Every structure is written in C-alpha cells, then in structure tokens.
Amino acid sequence: MTIPFPAPPDLIYLDHAATAPLCEAAASAIRDGLRLYGNPSSRHDAGQSAHDALVAARGQVAVLLGCAPEEVVFTGGGSEAINLALQGTFAGRRGHLVTTAIEHSAVLECAAALSRRGVDVTVVGPEPSGHVDPARIAAALRPDTVLVSVMHANNETGAVQPVEEITGLAHAAGALVHVDAVQTAGKLPVAGLGADLVSVSAHKFGGPKGIGALRLSEPHTLEPLIHGGGQESGRRAGTENMLGILGMAAAAAYATEHLDNDLTRAAARRLRKRLVDGLSVVGGVRVNADDPVVPETVSVSFDGIRADTLADVLDAQGICVSTGSACHAGQDSPSHVLTAMGVSVEQAKATVRLSFGHGTTAADIDAAVAATVAAVDRLRRVSGTAVSGAS
Amino acid sequence: MPRFSPTVVDHFTNPRNIGQLASANVRAFVGNPVCGDQILLTAHVSDGIVADLRFQAFGCSASLAVASLLTTVLMGESVNLAGTLDADRIEELTGGLAPDQRHVAALAADVAHRLVANFRSGVSDDDPISCAS
Numbered sequence: 001m002t003i004p005f006p007a008p009p010d011l012i013y014l015d016h017a018a019t020a021p022l023c024e025a026a027a028s029a030i031r032d033g034l035r036l037y038g039n040p041s042s043r044h045d046a047g048q049s050a051h052d053a054l055v056a057a058r059g060q061v062a063v064l065l066g067c068a069p070e071e072v073v074f075t076g077g078g079s080e081a082i083n084l085a086l087q088g089t090f091a092g093r094r095g096h097l098v099t100t101a102i103e104h105s106a107v108l109e110c111a112a113a114l115s116r117r118g119v120d121v122t123v124v125g126p127e128p129s130g131h132v133d134p135a136r137i138a139a140a141l142r143p144d145t146v147l148v149s150v151m152h153a154n155n156e157t158g159a160v161q162p163v164e165e166i167t168g169l170a171h172a173a174g175a176l177v178h179v180d181a182v183q184t185a186g187k188l189p190v191a192g193l194g195a196d197l198v199s200v201s202a203h204k205f206g207g208p209k210g211i212g213a214l215r216l217s218e219p220h221t222l223e224p225l226i227h228g229g230g231q232e233s234g235r236r237a238g239t240e241n242m243l244g245i246l247g248m249a250a251a252a253a254y255a256t257e258h259l260d261n262d263l264t265r266a267a268a269r270r271l272r273k274r275l276v277d278g279l280s281v282v283g284g285v286r287v288n289a290d291d292p293v294v295p296e297t298v299s300v301s302f303d304g305i306r307a308d309t310l311a312d313v314l315d316a317q318g319i320c321v322s323t324g325s326a327c328h329a330g331q332d333s334p335s336h337v338l339t340a341m342g343v344s345v346e347q348a349k350a351t352v353r354l355s356f357g358h359g360t361t362a363a364d365i366d367a368a369v370a371a372t373v374a375a376v377d378r379l380r381r382v383s384g385t386a387v388s389g390a391s
Numbered sequence: 392m393p394r395f396s397p398t399v400v401d402h403f404t405n406p407r408n409i410g411q412l413a414s415a416n417v418r419a420f421v422g423n424p425v426c427g428d429q430i431l432l433t434a435h436v437s438d439g440i441v442a443d444l445r446f447q448a449f450g451c452s453a454s455l456a457v458a459s460l461l462t463t464v465l466m467g468e469s470v471n472l473a474g475t476l477d478a479d480r481i482e483e484l485t486g487g488l489a490p491d492q493r494h495v496a497a498l499a500a501d502v503a504h505r506l507v508a509n510f511r512s513g514v515s516d517d518d519p520i521s522c523a524s
Contacts, residue, residue, distance in 0.1 A: 308451060308452070309450070309455065312451075313403060316404045382406055382409050382449075382455055383429075384431075
C-alpha cells in the first residue's frame with residue numbers, strides 16, 4: 001500500500017477545521033522519535049531518554065496553553081480531553097452542568113451521558129449570529145452549578161464565543177469552567193484563557209491525529225477515565241503515545257511562534273474577505289456567522305443547491321471542502337449548530353464549510369472561488385433554480 | 392477507492408442535456424420523499440422516437456449523474472427503450488454504484504418508466520421540479 005505524503009500538490013485543501021496537514025516540524029519530530037523506543041517510565045537509559053523527551057514536549061505544549069507543565073494532561077485526542085474534563089469532574093457526584101447547543105458532539109454526547117447518570121444539564125441556545133450571549137449563561141447558573149462548558153470557537157461557523165466573560169460569570173457563581181479550544185489552539189491565543197479546564201487536539205494545528213491534551217489548572221482535580229499505571233500523574237493511565245506527543249509538541253512550538261504575529265492574522269482576515277467576496281458574486285449566498293469569527297473558517301450557504309452535491313463536484317476538481325462539520329459528513333440530518341442558530345433546514349443543507357490554514361495561498365482561494373461559483377451556477381441550472389442577485 | 396465511478400463523475404461534473412424542452416410533448420417527474428432526490432424529464436417524441444430530451448434534477452451527485460446519463464441513453468432511440476430500463480441496467484451503465492448510491496438507479500428507472508407511460512397515455516403536464524428538499 002502506498003500512502004502519498006505529502007498531499008498531492010494539485011489538491012486545494014480547504015478543510016483545515018476537520019484536520020490540518022501535518023506540519024514539517026511535527027513530521028520531523030515524529031521521524032526522530034521513531035528511534036526513541038524506551039518507555040518513559042523505565043529507569044534505564046533508554047527509558048530516561050524517552051522521559052527527557054516527554055518532559056521537553058510537555059513544556060512546549062504548556063507554553064501554547066499558558067500553564068505549568070504539570071497542568072498538561074496528554075490524552076488520546078480532543079474528544080478524550082473533553083470527556084476527561086466533563087466526566088472526570090462529575091465522577092461520583094451530581095449537580096448541574098451548563099453548556100451550549102452549538103458545542104461539538106463530544107461535549108453534547110458527554111452531557112447527555114451525564115444527564116442519564118443524574119446530572120442536571122442546561123443547554124443554552126446561541127443567538128442568530130452564532131454567538132452565545134453571556135447573559136443567557138448567567139441566567140442558567142444555579143447554586144449547584146458545578147461546571148460550565150463552552151467552546152472557544154465553533155467548529156462549523158468559526159464564531160468566537162465570549163469565553164472570558166462567561167468564565168468570569170461562572171467563577172463569580174462558584175462554578176468551574178471548561179473551554180473546548182480544539183478549533184482555536186494554534187490559531188488564536190489560548191494561553192490567557194482563565195478557564196479551569198481547556199481541551200485541545202494536535203491534529204487541528206499541524207500535529208498528528210490521536211493525541212490531544214487537557215489543561216487541568218491547579219487546584220482542580222478530577223477522576224481519570226483510564227485507570228492503570230499512574231502515568232500523567234495518575235490522571236490518564238497508559239504508556240505515553242510518544243510519537244504523538246513529540247509531534248504535538250513540535251506543532252505547538254511552531255504554532256506558538258506564529259500566534260502573536262499580526263501579519264499572519266491580518267493575512268488570514270484578507271484571505272477570508274477574498275473568499276467571501278469572491279463567492280458572493282454568484283448570488284443567493286449567506287455567511288452563517290457574524291464577527292467575531294476565526295477568519296480561517298467560513299460557513300456559507302448557497303440558495304438552491306445541495307451542499308453534499310457541491311462538495312462532490314468540487315472534490316472531483318481536487319478541492320476539498322466540508323458539508324457542515326466533518327462529523328456530520330454522510331449524515332442526512334442538518335447541522336445541529338446551524339439549526340440552533342435558527343437557520344432553516346433547507347439552508348443548513350445548502351451549507352458548506354471552507355476552512356483554510358497555514359500554507360493556503362491567495363491563488364488557492366481564487367481557484368476555489370472560481371470552481372465554486374461555476375459549480376453553484378451549474379447546479380442551479382441543473383435544478384432550474386433561479387436565484388436573484390447573481391451578477 | 393474512489394466513491395464514484397468515472398462515468399458518474401463525468402456526468403455530475405459535466406451534465407448533458409440540462410433544462411426543460413419548450414417543445415416537449417411528454418414530461419415525467421419522480422421524487423424520492425426520503426432522500427429528496429428529484430428528476431424531471433421533458434421530451435419531444437416524434438414517430439415513437441425521442442427526438443429531443445432535457446432533464447432537471449435536484450439531489451445528490453449520483454442522482455444528477457444518472458439523470459444526465461439517462462438522457463444520453465434515450466436520445467434518438469425508441470421511446471419504448473425507456474420502458475425496458477431497470478435499476479440493474481442503469482447501474483451497469485454508470486459503471487457501478489456504491490450501496491448507498493443504488494437508490495438513484497431505481498429513481499432513474501422510475502422516471503424512464505414514467506416517461507414511456509405518460510407518452511402512451513398522452514400525459515404532458517407532469518409535476519414541475521422544486522428545489523425544496
């Protein structure tokens with residue numbers, strides 16, 4: 001079996017919100033790590049070499065997360081980090097959880113599981129802009145609220161949530177806060193988040209899949225999901241996924257370098273504008289979130305088309321986009337995020353997500369725009385759908 | 392493994408015979424209420440021969456492809472050919488469909504059968520297509 005690496009150069013990859021290509025620094029760290037076969041828990045030299053690399057990697061991830069290295073718990077990905085945060089917090093107790101209707105299914109399914117165990121769950125809806133109003137979170141808080149879980153930016157729309165304000169409100173009410181920063185780590189600064197728990201996933205910012213981390217701020221403790229040999233200071237058992245951790249750390253270091261770069265952020269905003277302006281010429285176009293947004297993620301609806309068909313047409317031309325979130329791909333049900341925002345089922349099914357990232361060029365955006373405009377126009381002609389406003 | 396055969400990709404990226412025929416003397420519409428796929432055929436049949444044929448479709452890419460493919464198969468042929476096409480034959484013509492795409496072959500067969508039935512009974516005002524899914 002031959003696995004192409006890197007991706008074919010003629011591919012225009014606009015699905016970074018699903019997963020980002022492995023960055024060269026991460027690939028290099030993983031290659032180097034292949035020689036590091038010792039178990040970090042072993043006392044011999046081979047083990048100590050692995051242990052030293054683990055310590056260094058934890059430090060690099062801690063810089064990205066803005067915490068002490070001891071507060072980083074490596075997990076098997078973002079979903080596990082989220083499960084550890086929620087289930088670990090509520091282990092052995094009930095109480096009240098507040099979350100939002102636009103969370104990733106990892107949070108919502110976790111909340112549903114907790115509800116079945118007797119935890120009271122309040123799910124707060126978003127505004128039509130795609131943002132959660134902190135006042136609605138405040139109204140949901142109760143004396144027995146244990147935890148508020150809210151995402152930093154939505155994976156489908158890119159809408160950046162007012163997590164700092166929500167964190168302040170929750171803390172004032174005596175509740176802990178978990179922020180799902182899977183979509184922002186590596187794009188926006190997450191080091192300053194005042195939350196007690198922060199979940200991230202390596203493959204969203206150029207690291208490998210199957211590795212993530214939970215920032216577990218002192219003095220909060222939680223019950224591990226996986227019991228065993230006491231790794232991760234007893235918070236997540238199992239011999240460490242060294243290749244994943246080394247790759248994640250290298251990607252974190254790379255991302256950290258670029259986080260505070262105004263040029264990088266300005267370039268992302270310019271690419272977003274180029275994309276949205278370019279798509280708008282076809283008419284009947286709606287962008288599904290207002291500012292503030294992560295510029296790299298664009299949720300856009302085209303009246304009169306089916307998003308899955310448009311995605312297939314673009315895929316046939318080497319342009320990778322997503323219908324809603326990747327987790328919904330192949331499902332007929334409309335996006336829970338869009339419908340929670342009040343978007344009609346018809347519009348939700350006409351929505352694609354284009355998400356760019358490091359390495360995406362203006363030429364890539366222009367080519368994707370041209371192909372999308374042509375495809376939307378053709379699909380409308382195929383269905384006989386006239387759309388007003390097309391230029 | 393590609394999700395679509397080259398024939399299916401060819402037809403949904405470059406659909407043939409798009410539109411509605413102004414001179415149509417027979418129309419056929421089918422819609423799948425579950426998946427929302429819809430196909431409308433408009434044809435001008437002269438002396439039993441499909442002299443001209445257009446399609447409109449709203450649905451998944453495979454359903455667009457089979458509708459386009461169907462027009463290329465029927466164009467210039469006896470309208471009776473439409474009555475002989477079944478889902479297996481249409482799937483064969485596509486070069487193969489994945490299990491989750493096979494419903495479109497049945498949809499194409501349904502609209503082909505409806506075309507010949509409407510021709511024989513003189514129906515020329517079958518339902519128009521709507522893009523609402």
